[in-house]
Amino acid sequence: MTGKTPHPIAQKIETLPDKLTPKGRLISDYLIENPRKAVFMTARELAAACGISEATVVRLVAQLGYNGYSDMQQALRDYVDTEMTLLDRRDLMRRRGYGVEGFRKTVAEEIDNLTYLYNTMQLEDLEPAVRMLCEKSDVYVIGSRLSYTMAYYMGWSLTKVRKRIHILKGSDSTTFDWLTIAPDDSLVVVVATSRYPNELIRVGRWARRKNMDLLVITDGANCPVIPFSQLSLVAPSQHIPFLGSPTSISCLINYLVHEVANQIGSSLKNHQEEIERTYFENDLLFNPMH
Numbered sequence: 001m002t003g004k005t006p007h008p009i010a011q012k013i014e015t016l017p018d019k020l021t022p023k024g025r026l027i028s029d030y031l032i033e034n035p036r037k038a039v040f041m042t043a044r045e046l047a048a049a050c051g052i053s054e055a056t057v058v059r060l061v062a063q064l065g066y067n068g069y070s071d072m073q074q075a076l077r078d079y080v081d082t083e084m085t086l087l088d089r090r091d092l093m094r095r096r097g098y099g100v101e102g103f104r105k106t107v108a109e110e111i112d113n114l115t116y117l118y119n120t121m122q123l124e125d126l127e128p129a130v131r132m133l134c135e136k137s138d139v140y141v142i143g144s145r146l147s148y149t150m151a152y153y154m155g156w157s158l159t160k161v162r163k164r165i166h167i168l169k170g171s172d173s174t175t176f177d178w179l180t181i182a183p184d185d186s187l188v189v190v191v192a193t194s195r196y197p198n199e200l201i202r203v204g205r206w207a208r209r210k211n212m213d214l215l216v217i218t219d220g221a222n223c224p225v226i227p228f229s230q231l232s233l234v235a236p237s238q239h240i241p242f243l244g245s246p247t248s249i250s251c252l253i254n255y256l257v258h259e260v261a262n263q264i265g266s267s268l269k270n271h272q273e274e275i276e277r278t279y280f281e282n283d284l285l286f287n288p289m290h
Helices: 007-014 021-033 042-052 054-063 069-083 092-094 099-120 125-136 146-158 172-178 196-209 248-263 266-281
Strands: 138-143 167-169 185-190 213-218 231-234
Touching: 007 021, 007 069, 021 042, 042 054, 092 213, 099 167, 099 172, 099 248, 125 185, 125 213, 125 248, 138 146, 138 172, 138 196, 146 167, 146 185, 146 248, 167 172, 172 196, 185 196, 196 213, 213 248, 248 266
Parallel strands: 138 167, 138 185, 185 213, 213 231
Antiparallel strands: none
């Protein structure tokens, strides 16, 4: 439906005003032909694989327009993650290790992901995202497959701070019915994680066709729903996950919900008092005093 994801290095080369040097071409060819190897290499290891100096690698990275080797590697990581099948990902388990070693490596990778989010988040996009979540009459939060877990978590959390929150499953065709009859002043929030389901791309395209405001929360700059959005928030992972890595997106969602609660003001108290009365009158939650 969406075609093959273009290789980020090949795209960069096409836009260069000057041709690559022979050694630069050697490195770029290696990156294009061996992305799944190169994504795990340091600059020194890449240089050794190509038989050139590390300084040459650094010069090529700068020529391609990246801020540093880690930025280029992240672009490569996003590309590889989108392309890898479940069978391809089996090798990732061996890289992570087993037992206690696997546990520590898993935790360390998630810490890396959160650190990367902290350092690279486009902070200027956070305020308009919160404003949209506060001001729109209705908010439709949509996910599919793995991302539905995070979409449900976001929608459920938002119901505790404001009214008229709707949680929809992208794989359910009635999603299009709900968006068609949604109030004009509505916000669609699509949570999309690699490997991006086509049904969420269809939702994004439909939201654009209906002139609805669309906020995309995703784990990669290559997310194919982004082109349909008014605003996108990217919570990238530095490591390619075996199945999924929800830590960074969950952290971003927590921030958004907390900030919405902060900005709603006095209406938050009345809203939460009403919810708590419902819990109490219907005996919905464990109460140690009973």
